[in-house]
Amino acid sequence: MATTFQKRLPQQNNLFIPFITAGDPHPEVTVDLAVTLQNAGASVLELGVPYSDPLADGPVIQEASKRALNNGMSIKKAMQLVPKMRKKGLQIPVILFTYFNPVLQLGLERFFTLLQENEIDGVLIPDLPYEESEGIRRLANQFGVAYISMVAPTSKDRIRKIAKSAEGFLYCVSSLGVTGMRSELPEGISDFLQEVKSAANIPIAVGFGISASDQVELLKGECDGIVIGSAIVNKIAGLETALLNQETRQQALQDFEEYVSSIVSPIITCEV
Template sequence: MSKKIADAFKNGKAFIPFITAGDPSLDKTKEFVLAMEKAGADLVEIGIPFSDPIAEGVVIQEADLRSLEAGTTTDGVFDMVAELREETDMPLVFMTYLNIVFYYGYEKFFSNCEKVGISGIIIPDMPYEEKGECEAIAAGHGVELVSMVAPTSEERIRMIASEARGFLYVVSSMGVTGVRAEIRTDLDSMLKAIRQATDLPAAIGFGINTPEQAKKMSGIADGVIVGSAIVKLVAKYGENAAPYIAEYVKSMKDAIR
């Protein structure tokens, strides 16, 4: 039985890395996820590649293209997660775009998520107002639809937070994913608005890449999400990236402990 999202936040601050499935291959993705767990990751976001990932910066866009060119399919990702489940019960969530889920078929997609023990899904291009389209189907299969909260009005933040499931993905900056030298958003105010609306854990993502940033963000949030910095290591070291990813994850986890 795989662990739930809430388990990732039980032992203090959670470190949540992201990886693009199938870059450079699905076998390697499996190896990288297990390496990240061993290095201290509390929950892993697995990206199902999409040809037009509008919320992503160039690093993850290129990873999606490499993965698709290598022949990665949604079925292939499900098979890889099923194999992962023979070796780990850690919480796993998918991050992908609505087109992928829609064309696969909501019922079939979330039924397969349940079979392989996917605890949640993040769909960056699905507006809060349209989440009803698949939320009930996802919930029926034990999959929590994780809401993203951007630096917008307090009223909207409270509205999204009050109905959130799993955890809240707090977007640190306007724009797309990617490494940032500095994060200027008033995250304290965002977190305050979230806390007034829900007891769910809130994790900050978009732009975080150094242990110093991770430590600072974990001071105000329940977890830290990192994607582009890890995907960059995969781009640089390819099939040999596992030890570099593990070393990086350990440094980030140590920083937020």
């Protein structure tokens, strides 16, 4: 079954894929942030479901999850934000980033029904190993949802196997450990990305630790897209007070857009 992800993706290279946490600092603000990111050149939106026991999230995103959970955010409420984003003009694909436990609590078929009903184009489940994902990948295909796969430098001989069944884009984890802003790219990243690219027939995007325009500049020729999470979530935290105030929100969103654009300008300004 053809996925809406394919229909909504505007291009196959120079992709900018930002991550935000649903409900941080407020559900209404999440909707505005999504549209602002599209205005800043986002190709795909990664919408994170806040979770109390995250395995892959570093301190910045953990704090965002706490704020969102304190606002009463849940996996169902996170999904229900997307139609509101669509009404405000969001046209790019939305990927739901969630851990497997909330999916199991909903039930797999109910989960995919809700994804479809709420105009969500894909799902990424970082704590579900490839070897245990066959059933959920089959359901994703049945519902026309792209199941986003991840590979890491430690994947080694599994890279080709994972790449073969990957959909949407292949998420390359640049370094070991949790998410977070890092001052330098890890050694060997170029060789790793070349190996992944040779195995994949869909765009490859690299994430974990990317937080500055010079890093984007270095990576743009090595991959098809960049995923940026912690730097964006950290900026949202810094603007929290202004974003929550109706009188100052518009200016805060403008500041946010300018900040994001400054990081991703090396790929957004590329010829596509």
